[in-house]
Amino acid sequence: MLLFVPNDPKSDLKLKVQTHNIKSQKYTKQGSNKPPWLNLTNKQGRSHIFEFENYPDMHACRDFITKALAKCDEESNKSVVSTPSEQLSMAEFELRFKLLRENSELQKLHKQFVESKVLTEDEFWSTRKKLLGKYSIRKSKQQMGLKSMMVSGIKPSSDGRTNRVTFTLTSEIIFQIFAEKPAVRQAFIDYVPKKMTEKDFWTKYFRAEYLYSTKNTAEAAEDEELAVFLKPDEILAREARQKMRRVDPTLDMDADQGDDYTHLMDHGIQRDGTNDAVEPQNDQHRRSLLQDLNRHAAVVLEGRCIVDVESEETRIVAEALTRAKQVSKANQERLERMSRAAEMEDLQAPQNFPLAPLSIKDPRDYFESQQGNVLSEPRGARASKRNVYEAYGLLKESILEIRMTGLSDPLVKPEVSFEVFSSLTRTISTAKNIIGKNPRESFLDRLPKSTKDEVIHDVIFNHAATPSNPCSRNLTAYGLMCMAMKQSVQSDLRHQVSLLVRSMQQALDAAFQHYESDLQRRTAKIA
Amino acid sequence: MPSVVSKQYSDDVSLLVLLLDTNPLFWSTTSITFSQFLSHVLAFLNAVLGLNQLNQVVVIATGYSSCDYIYDSSLTSNHGNLESNGTGMPALFGSLLKKLEDFVTKDEELSREEVSEDRIPSCLLSGSLSMALCYIQRVFRSGHLHPQPRILCLQGSPDGPEQYVAVMNSIFSAQRLMVPIDSCYIGVQNSAFLQQASYITGGVHHTPKQLDGLFQYLTTIFATDLHSRSFVQLPKPIGVDFRASCFCHKKTIDMGYICSVCLSIFCEHHKKCSTCGSVFGQSKLDDASSVSDKKRKAPST
Numbered sequence: 001m002l003l004f005v006p007n008d009p010k011s012d013l014k015l016k017v018q019t020h021n022i023k024s025q026k027y028t029k030q031g032s033n034k035p036p037w038l039n040l041t042n043k044q045g046r047s048h049i050f051e052f053e054n055y056p057d058m059h060a061c062r063d064f065i066t067k068a069l070a071k072c073d074e075e076s077n078k079s080v081v082s083t084p085s086e087q088l089s090m091a092e093f094e095l096r097f098k099l100l101r102e103n104s105e106l107q108k109l110h111k112q113f114v115e116s117k118v119l120t121e122d123e124f125w126s127t128r129k130k131l132l133g134k135y136s137i138r139k140s141k142q143q144m145g146l147k148s149m150m151v152s153g154i155k156p157s158s159d160g161r162t163n164r165v166t167f168t169l170t171s172e173i174i175f176q177i178f179a180e181k182p183a184v185r186q187a188f189i190d191y192v193p194k195k196m197t198e199k200d201f202w203t204k205y206f207r208a209e210y211l212y213s214t215k216n217t218a219e220a221a222e223d224e225e226l227a228v229f230l231k232p233d234e235i236l237a238r239e240a241r242q243k244m245r246r247v248d249p250t251l252d253m254d255a256d257q258g259d260d261y262t263h264l265m266d267h268g269i270q271r272d273g274t275n276d277a278v279e280p281q282n283d284q285h286r287r288s289l290l291q292d293l294n295r296h297a298a299v300v301l302e303g304r305c306i307v308d309v310e311s312e313e314t315r316i317v318a319e320a321l322t323r324a325k326q327v328s329k330a331n332q333e334r335l336e337r338m339s340r341a342a343e344m345e346d347l348q349a350p351q352n353f354p355l356a357p358l359s360i361k362d363p364r365d366y367f368e369s370q371q372g373n374v375l376s377e378p379r380g381a382r383a384s385k386r387n388v389y390e391a392y393g394l395l396k397e398s399i400l401e402i403r404m405t406g407l408s409d410p411l412v413k414p415e416v417s418f419e420v421f422s423s424l425t426r427t428i429s430t431a432k433n434i435i436g437k438n439p440r441e442s443f444l445d446r447l448p449k450s451t452k453d454e455v456i457h458d459v460i461f462n463h464a465a466t467p468s469n470p471c472s473r474n475l476t477a478y479g480l481m482c483m484a485m486k487q488s489v490q491s492d493l494r495h496q497v498s499l500l501v502r503s504m505q506q507a508l509d510a511a512f513q514h515y516e517s518d519l520q521r522r523t524a525k526i527a
Numbered sequence: 528m529p530s531v532v533s534k535q536y537s538d539d540v541s542l543l544v545l546l547l548d549t550n551p552l553f554w555s556t557t558s559i560t561f562s563q564f565l566s567h568v569l570a571f572l573n574a575v576l577g578l579n580q581l582n583q584v585v586v587i588a589t590g591y592s593s594c595d596y597i598y599d600s601s602l603t604s605n606h607g608n609l610e611s612n613g614t615g616m617p618a619l620f621g622s623l624l625k626k627l628e629d630f631v632t633k634d635e636e637l638s639r640e641e642v643s644e645d646r647i648p649s650c651l652l653s654g655s656l657s658m659a660l661c662y663i664q665r666v667f668r669s670g671h672l673h674p675q676p677r678i679l680c681l682q683g684s685p686d687g688p689e690q691y692v693a694v695m696n697s698i699f700s701a702q703r704l705m706v707p708i709d710s711c712y713i714g715v716q717n718s719a720f721l722q723q724a725s726y727i728t729g730g731v732h733h734t735p736k737q738l739d740g741l742f743q744y745l746t747t748i749f750a751t752d753l754h755s756r757s758f759v760q761l762p763k764p765i766g767v768d769f770r771a772s773c774f775c776h777k778k779t780i781d782m783g784y785i786c787s788v789c790l791s792i793f794c795e796h797h798k799k800c801s802t803c804g805s806v807f808g809q810s811k812l813d814d815a816s817s818v819s820d821k822k823r824k825a826p827s828t
Contacts, residue, residue, distance in 0.1 A: 360789070360803060388591075391551030392635040398554070398561035399628050407566045416740040423736065424747055427762040510758045 002068060004050065015048065022069060027062055038062060096125060146176065146300045167206045174314050177205075178321050179299045180292075182235035185318045198314055236295065538754040540581040542666060542674040544659040545572070545681065547597070549588045549631060552648035553684040553714065559738040564713075568681065569620050571745040576600060578750065583674055585662055587655045588627060589682070590634035592641055594654040596662075597630060598623040649687030652680070652720065656697035656708075663706055675753045677707045677730065680721060683714035691720075698724045707731075709749050713738060722764065731761050774801060 002022075004015040017040065026039040036058040041047040052058040100107045106128075113119040157166045178185040184205065192201050547568065554561045572584050586598040598620070656678070663676040678701065686694075701708055707730035710721035717734075725732035735744040748761055774791050784793045789803040799806050 387552065387555075388638055389635075391555040392631065392638075394555050395549065395551040395561055395631055396628065398565070399624060399631065402562040402565050403624050405562075407570055408563070411566065411570050412740055412742045416737060417743045420735075420737060420740040420743040421747070424744075424762050428760050431763055432760075507758055507760070514758070 002065065004048075017042070017048070022065070025062065025065055027058060040065070099128075145303060146179070147172065148296075148300055167202075169202055169206075171314075171317070175317055175321075176299070178318050179302075180295050182239070182325070185321060186235060188314070188318050189322070192315065539752040540579055540674040541575075541752040542583045542585070542663070542676040543572075543575055544585045544587065544662060544676065544678045546652070546655045546659060546678065547586055547588050548650050548682040548684055549627070549634070550591050550648065550650040550684040551631075551635075552591065553650070557683060557713075557738075559713075559741070563739075564741065565624075567742040567745065569623075570742055571750070573619070574746055575750055578752070581674060585659075586623060587658050588630050589650045589652060589655040590630065590637075591648075591650060592637040593630075593634050594651050594658055595626075595630045595633070596658065597626045647685055647687055649690070650682065650684040651690070652682065652687070653690040653693035653697060656680075656694065656701075660697060660700055660704065660706070663704065667704070677709060677753060679749050680708060680710040680724070682710065682712055682718065682721060685714060685716050686718050686720045694720050694724070698727055701728045707753065711735065711744065711749060713741070732764055733762060 002017045004017065021042040021044070023041050023043050026041075028034040028037050036052040036055045038050045038052065038058055038061060039047055040050070050061070052061065100110055110124060114121055114124050157168070178188070188201060192198050196204070545568070549561075554564075572586070575584055576582050582600075584598070584600040585596065588595055588597045659678050663678075666673050666676060698708065701724070706728065708721075708724040708728045709730040710718070710725050710732045712718050712721055712732070712734045722732050724730070731748055733744065733748055735741055751759055751761060775793055775795070775797070780792070780794050784796060785791070786793075786800040786803065786805060786807070788805045789800060791800060791802040793800075797807060
């Protein structure tokens with residue numbers, strides 16, 4: 001019960017306010033131009049406004065009311081609701097509750113029987129022990145992962161009445177804080193229980209958080225212990241740097257430069273979503289939303305590294321986490337050794353294999369040997385200087401000689417010429433006759449001697465009068481010979497002879513045609 | 528190889544590019560003297576020029592260390608010079624001989640600078656072939672009306688193996704240009720280069736047996752223009768001697784073993800290739816007798 005009496009000694013007004021009636025209190029700020037007022041609203045909706053002479057008075061009154069309200073609340077909380085008479089463990093009760101919540105049918109049955117007092121709770125659950133058992137097994141087997149809600153998302157319940165900010169702290173939250181902020185964990189191990197109690201520690205921690213969120217970091221920096229909570233996490237930074245240095249060449253994207261995000265500049269979205277510019281003097285206490293988010297995500301993805309979290313002892317939890325980190329470090333070292341042993345070809349320096357020199361013989365050897373093979377006698381084949389001079393001299397002499405004497409007359413002796421002709425014709429005919437037979441044997445030779453004589457006789461005497469130009473005299477003779485052969489040849493050779501003769505005749509006809517047309521053209525030109 | 532298809536212009540107008548072998552080392556060892564040879568050649572050139580008014584002749588001298596153009600019948604400056612010494616030489620070839628003499632002098636100077644003494648006394652065939660092809664290319668580009676070019680190679684010197692690649696390149700260019708390379712070989716040995724050149728480009732190759740009838744050979748075989756060759760049978764060799772010689776004994780073989788890595792030829796089974804060093808596997812043929820049973824290719828004359 002609160003009694004308000006005005007300052008004026010003359011007035012007789014007194015106001016009695018039931019403490020538990022007060023819902024909230026509001027007050028004007030010191031810096032504003034308004035006079036120092038205090039507004040109390042009660043549960044019925046009515047509000048009382050008190051005016052004070054000055055602000056400190058108003059603050060004093062406010063604090064007093066806050067304390068009174070707190071006391072009032074404590075008292076009210078002390079009256080505990082009596083529990084049912086059944087001897088149930090909390091766990092089993094939870095189990096039952098969960099089952100009922102999940103199974104709507106069971107809930108209906110429960111409602112039907114137990115709440116209508118047909119069956120007692122015990123009787124209801126005794127028949128469904130199997131369900132309970134199954135559920136409990138299920139529960140105990142599966143490990144719950146970490147909550148994805150961030151620590152900083154845990155908003156305190158701020159009590160407007162008592163001007164208190166209350167943080168709820170469960171063991172889960174403690175675990176999360178220790179996992180995400182190793183500096184806090186280290187601080188806990190250091191300070192508790194040497195410097196302060198656990199409660200104090202957490203109070204300090206949450207005060208630091210609160211001050212940070214309300215941007216009162218200047219105040220916090222003064223307190224040494226609070227500063228610990230606000231500084232960027234050194235342990236994290238150290239870990240990140242170590243990870244970066246140890247990146248595995250097997251390209252395990254374990255860490256990259258982005259991991260050291262505590263030192264990265266980002267665009268300064270603060271933790272509570274505001275986008276204000278950062279105050280320069282509080283740089284070291286600046287932690288951004290991005291950094292917190294990253295760290296939280298990393299921890300959640302890592303999962304629970306220690307299994308047993310049910311221990312309430314915070315210190316044990318902190319120490320266990322530290323140990324777990326050390327174990328993982330040892331594992332890392334083992335992996336590192338393994339990766340160093342694993343050889344990757346394309347990341348090694350280029351190996352210079354011993355090369356065998358390519359030895360290919362000089363191709364000139366082959367050609368020179370070819371020449372050496374064909375040379376019948378090596379008469380002066382190698383040019384020596386003296387030979388060269390002599391040779392040149394001879395050559396020049398020859399040239400002079402011909403300049404003097406001119407062309408010889410006759411140029412070619414007729415017998416020589418005739419020999420040349422005959423050999424050439426023989427060559428031509430033998431070349432035509434090669435179809436797998438002995439090349440040296442000419443067709444003419446295969447005919448019996450008498451036939452050959454006859455043919456030649458025929459040709460020379462009977463067909464000498466044929467008009468032919470001198471150029472094709474040779475050809476005409478041959479052609480006529482073939483025609484004569486056709487008549488006088490034996491039957492078994494007739495086919496081949498005819499083949500031969502036919503092609504020869506064609507060639508001759510073409511030659512004659514060409515000559516005649518040429519002749520005509522020339523006569524036409526002249527005419 | 529199929530005979531050459533005749534091109535534009537009148538049928539039988541021809542441009543003959545003569546590659547004259549002036550290798551002194553060869554000419555100092557032959558039965559025919561260079562002057563006799565020259566007289567045959569000059570008469571032949573005259574005959575070619577007489578076959579058709581529009582025929583052209585170009586002579587390139589193939590020396591020991593250099594090559595040069597000696598004579599070009601299309602140039603008008605030929606007829607100006609009359610030999611002052613009162614020679615029996617027709618004025619037509621006065622300039623040719625003069626230039627030839629100058630060329631031989633120059634060639635002598637160049638060969639003096641040459642150090643290597645181990646060279647086979649071959650003439651610079653690749654050089655003269657290239658020069659001939661350049662001239663012919665210029666003629667092709669001169670317009671639509673041009674004579675049909677062909678190359679006649681008069682050579683007696685043996686093949687220089689160091690010129691193999693260059694000569695083959697020239698031969699393939701000639702084939703592309705459709706210019707036949709005729710070859711008349713007056714030397715002692717067989718010239719593989721010339722045989723292959725004539726075979727690939729569709730020309731005529733002949734080795735005259737009687738050198739004092741050289742003029743007859745030249746006029747019978749090599750004076751034929753390209754158009755006439757489609758109906759005139761010219762003496763062709765029965766087969767080109769593409770036979771190889773084995774690497775171990777240097778004897779010509781027509782059946783043997785080949786290394787599949789470097790294609791070097793052996794007449795008998797070896798364990799290892801002597802050129803590239805690759806190891807051979809087991810021989811499929813058991814003994815030499817089974818090899819000789821197989822049909823042999825007819826050896827050329």
